[in-house]
Amino acid sequence: MTALNPRVNHSQSRAASVSSRLKDELAGSDSVSNPTNLGVAPSVSASLLALGMKNLGQVYRNLAVPALVEHALRRGEGQLSNSGALCVETGKYTGRSPKDRFIVNDPTVSAEVDWNQHNVPISEATFERLYQRALTYVAGRDLYVFDGYAGADPNYRFGVRVINEFAFQNLFAHQLFLRPSAPELQQHRPDFTVIALPGLQGNPELDGLHSEAFIILHLSKRIVLIGGSRYAGEIKKSVFSLLNYHMTKRGVLPMHSAANVGDKGDTALFFGLSGTGKTSLSVDGERRLIGDDEHGWSDDGIFNFEGGCYAKTIHLSQQHEPQIWSALTFGALLENVILDPVTRVPDYDNGQLTENTRAAYPLEHIPNCERSGVGAHPQTIIFLTADAFGVLPPIARLTTAQAMYHFLSGYTSKLAGTERGITTPQATFSACFGQCFFPLSPVVYAEMLGQRLQQHPQTRVFLINTGWSGGGYGVGNRIAIDYTRAMVAAALNGELEQVSYQPHPIFKVLVPTSVPGVPSHVLDPKQTWSDPAAYDQQAIALARSFTKNFAQFTTVSPEIAAAAPNSDA
Numbered sequence: 070m071t072a073l074n075p076r077v078n079h080s081q082s083r084a085a086s087v088s089s090r091l092k093d094e095l096a097g098s099d100s101v102s103n104p105t106n107l108g109v110a111p112s113v114s115a116s117l118l119a120l121g122m123k124n125l126g127q128v129y130r131n132l133a134v135p136a137l138v139e140h141a142l143r144r145g146e147g148q149l150s151n152s153g154a155l156c157v158e159t160g161k162y163t164g165r166s167p168k169d170r171f172i173v174n175d176p177t178v179s180a181e182v183d184w185n186q187h188n189v190p191i192s193e194a195t196f197e198r199l200y201q202r203a204l205t206y207v208a209g210r211d212l213y214v215f216d217g218y219a220g221a222d223p224n225y226r227f228g229v230r231v232i233n234e235f236a237f238q239n240l241f242a243h244q245l246f247l248r249p250s251a252p253e254l255q256q257h258r259p260d261f262t263v264i265a266l267p268g269l270q271g272n273p274e275l276d277g278l279h280s281e282a283f284i285i286l287h288l289s290k291r292i293v294l295i296g297g298s299r300y301a302g303e304i305k306k307s308v309f310s311l312l313n314y315h316m317t318k319r320g321v322l323p324m325h326s327a328a329n330v331g332d333k334g335d336t337a338l339f340f341g342l343s344g345t346g347k348t349s350l351s352v353d354g355e356r357r358l359i360g361d362d363e364h365g366w367s368d369d370g371i372f373n374f375e376g377g378c379y380a381k382t383i384h385l386s387q388q389h390e391p392q393i394w395s396a397l398t399f400g401a402l403l404e405n406v407i408l409d410p411v412t413r414v415p416d417y418d419n420g421q422l423t424e425n426t427r428a429a430y431p432l433e434h435i436p437n438c439e440r441s442g443v444g445a446h447p448q449t450i451i452f453l454t455a456d457a458f459g460v461l462p463p464i465a466r467l468t469t470a471q472a473m474y475h476f477l478s479g480y481t482s483k484l485a486g487t488e489r490g491i492t493t494p495q496a497t498f499s500a501c502f503g504q505c506f507f508p509l510s511p512v513v514y515a516e517m518l519g520q521r522l523q524q525h526p527q528t529r530v531f532l533i534n535t536g537w538s539g540g541g542y543g544v545g546n547r548i549a550i551d552y553t554r555a556m557v558a559a560a561l562n563g564e565l566e567q568v569s570y571q572p573h574p575i576f577k578v579l580v581p582t583s584v585p586g587v588p589s590h591v592l593d594p595k596q597t598w599s600d601p602a603a604y605d606q607q608a609i610a611l612a613r614s615f616t617k618n619f620a621q622f623t624t625v626s627p628e629i630a631a632a633a634p635n636s637d638a
Contacts, residue, residue: 113214117232120262121204126211129239131254134400137213137243140236147237151413153399154428156406157237162298163405163423165306167505168279169298173287178314178508182288187505195276196285200294206269213239216257218247219308221442222372225321225365229308230259234266241301241402244431246308247376247442261291261311265304269296288314288508301404301429305379306506309363312374314508321365322517325503327351328359328371328444336371336444337561338364340502341453342481346535348380349550350453350557352392357439358432366447366521373442378435382406382426385417389550396434403428446521449561450530457482457496459537459545460608462594463587464556465578466570469522472530474632477515477622478615479504482536496611498618512624531560532578539597541607548591555586575608576634612636 113130132140138155141147147157172182174190182188213233220226231242242263249257270281282297284307293307313323327339327347336359341347348361360373361380380393382403387394397403397415404427407419420426432438452475454461467475479499500511507514522528535553539545559565570579583589590596598604612634619633 113216116230116259117212117214120264121200122207122212123204124208126209128212128214130214131216131243131249132213132236132239134240134243137236137240138399140213141240144236146235148408149413150397150403150406150408150415152397152415154397154401154403154415155237155240156403156408156415157299158405158422159299159301162282162300164300164425165302166280166282166284166298166300169282170284170505171286172508173285173290175287175289177289181314182508183510188508191277191285196287196294199271199276199283199285199296200292203264203266203269203294203296206266207234210234215239215242215246216254216259217242217249217376218253219261219312219374220316220365220372221247221360221374221376222365222367222369224369225316225319225367225372227260227312227315228258229261229263230257231263231265231304234268235299237402238265238267238299238301238304240400241429242304244400244402244429245305245375245377245379248431260315261293261308263293263295263304263307265295267295267297267299271296286310286508291315301402302379302427305375309374310506310508312363312365313506313514316365317509317513317517319367321367322514322521323374323507324364324366325362325501325506326364327361328364328373328447329353329356330359330439330444331356331561334445335448335561336446337449337451338366338371338447339451339453340476341535342455342479342483342499342502344381345453345455345481346550346553347453348378348393349390350451350535350553352390352435353554353557354392354437355558356561357437358435359439359442359444360432366517370443370445371447372444373432375432376442377429377431380428380430382415382417382428383420383424385428392435392437393428395436396430397428398434401428401430401434446525447528450528451557451560452476452502452530452532454481454532454534454536456480456534456536456611458541458607458611459539459598460541460594460604460611461532461534461536461576462573462578462580463534463538463548463552463591464560464584465532465573465576465580466565467530467532467578468632469519469530470626470628471532471578471632472522473515473519473625473629474619475532476501476518477511477625477629478619479511480615480618482542496614498614512622515625529560531565533557533560538591538594539599545597552587552591556584559584559586574635575605575612577632609636 171191215231218226233239271278271283285294316323330336361378363374405422407416479502483495537545595604613636616636
């Protein structure tokens, strides 16, 4: 493990420390991915045996992308689009299934985990029963193994092993996690192991499950067992949850955020739940993308947890998202995207299977990416929310206390298709802008964020609403992405340092009176409503929802509590 050099231009040193891995990444894959080499490497065989996996069929470790695509096509798992992307259907499960996610309640973590509707306990005995069933299931089957890493900063990374029965899911792992160089692969030791077996179904009556699907995280054994669901996003988010537990032990704040960096090394973070625009807004032709979804903030700066992107593609257009559009070439994976049966052209406006159509692709498919995956401490932080009621301003600046309040609140709306059963937007509060992925109490992560903001007082924090304007969902319209991009650009380049602000009478946040490229009336949400009294009524109702939700946080400072909206206005 390479030690970091704590000197000036530290982020450049961190970037250089991973350059060798990036140089021979392809060589590393080729050296172990010859599709004619069907045997199991002794070290891999021994480690699989240690997991209890015996009498396996062929085991394919770290196959190259072309080989994985060939395997998927031969096995009938999908078909190629006209641009060369592998397109698959995931069946019944087209999004995450949060009701089927469990954490093993073993004594070593029981007192730490924030047990709630997201972190549902399951017994060690049930896990063992399903695990033994998984071992029986894999006997005689071909398996695909990906060995790589999570965490672009070598000082904080974890070794990740993903074991799949489907080639397309192994392609997903290959593109989403950090791919090892040849020397790294030879020395690879998995810290986390994910076993994804969509064909293995649970028995709700026997196993105490909610359906045939199950996603079980064993935090202390660092194992994830997935059955019954072909949705590849379960693999990604399960590893994220493991990181959100174990990274805190290393003093790293794990974040559900995107990140990019400007030419001057100015780094920005974008927090937000699925569908709020993290991927679209962080992919900026004038800034280098560090990552689109998961990052850590250490004493040394920020770093990507992943090596790829997982973008929503519903209504994707070349005009509005050209870099994502061009990334969907050979090696990319499309989930539940409808193809024209003759031309194989994807119809990104077709939500026949789900509104949660997805694309997975390596970061390098974005021309303007930061290949090192690391950056300096952020100069700008943006909290993204999709307000279904159309009452939050499209952009507002936050004080430190307001930043902590809104981080703990995590207000947004669940958008159609991101979870099973969600077909229209619903208001929700999700602490840390992703509470369902965080095993510990939100206060743990909030305190870590507060410490970072205190250590770096130059960091600016903004709240940007990518939701509705002129009325709530069904009445108003989604805020134009061009306006949102203009607001983001102004926040990043410092233009909003020169404008005046007005405090919102209900939400108290500081609303700029002008933003280049955005009509002034758009900045004041009340002006976009045809009925101002109806706006006030809805805004107060949302403010009261904030207050009700925040009542759970009884230990925060008076300053943070005072940042609450005026619910009695």
